[in-house]
Amino acid sequence: MTQAGQIVLFRFPQTDLEPGKLRPALLLGKFPGPYDDWLISMVSSQTRHYVEGFDELVQERDADFATSGLKGASVIRVGRLAVVDREILLGAIWVLSFATTCGKMVT
Numbered sequence: 001m002t003q004a005g006q007i008v009l010f011r012f013p014q015t016d017l018e019p020g021k022l023r024p025a026l027l028l029g030k031f032p033g034p035y036d037d038w039l040i041s042m043v044s045s046q047t048r049h050y051v052e053g054f055d056e057l058v059q060e061r062d063a064d065f066a067t068s069g070l071k072g073a074s075v076i077r078v079g080r081l082a083v084v085d086r087e088i089l090l091g092a093i094w095v096l097s098f099a100t101t102c103g104k105m106v107t
Contacts, residue, residue, distance in 0.1 A: 004029045006092040007043060007069060010084065024069075024093065025084075026076050036086035042077045043070070050075040069093025 002008075006027045012020040024043040031037040043058075050057055056076040058068060070093075 002027065002030075002038065002086060002089065002092075003095070005096045007094040007096065008040075008092050009090045010040075010088045011090070013088075022090070024074070025082075026096070027089075028081075031083050037083050038086060038089065040082050040084055042080035042082070043074050044077055044080075045070075045072055045074050047073050047075050049077060051079065054078055064094075067094060 004027050007024050008027055009022050009024055012023040014020045025040040026043055028039040028041055031039050047057065049055075055078050058070060058074045058076065059065065060073055062068075
């Protein structure tokens with residue numbers, strides 16, 4: 001079941017129509033309307049892009065990092081949002097607790 005707070009994998013569309021790489025994203029919520037579109041925030045392992053007070057860091061020392069499905073420290077890039085069709089979401093690798101990062105972003 002798709003729900004807000006999940007870290008999901010999806011194939012990021014390439015502009016040259018080649019198959020994209022698998023990328024993680026945080027599901028923020030279902031987009032209003034008749035379609036199964038979801039608002040997502042990109043997740044990147046390029047932590048140098050972290051904007052303090054805006055983005056959220058997910059680090060190896062976090063209590064639930066071992067179950068995150070992420071390969072290393074990552075940044076949830078709040079400024080990198082997209083609306084995508086549910087069809088391109090390949091499945092959840094982690095569900096954030098509402099009291100943690102997801103709750104801060106969607107409340």
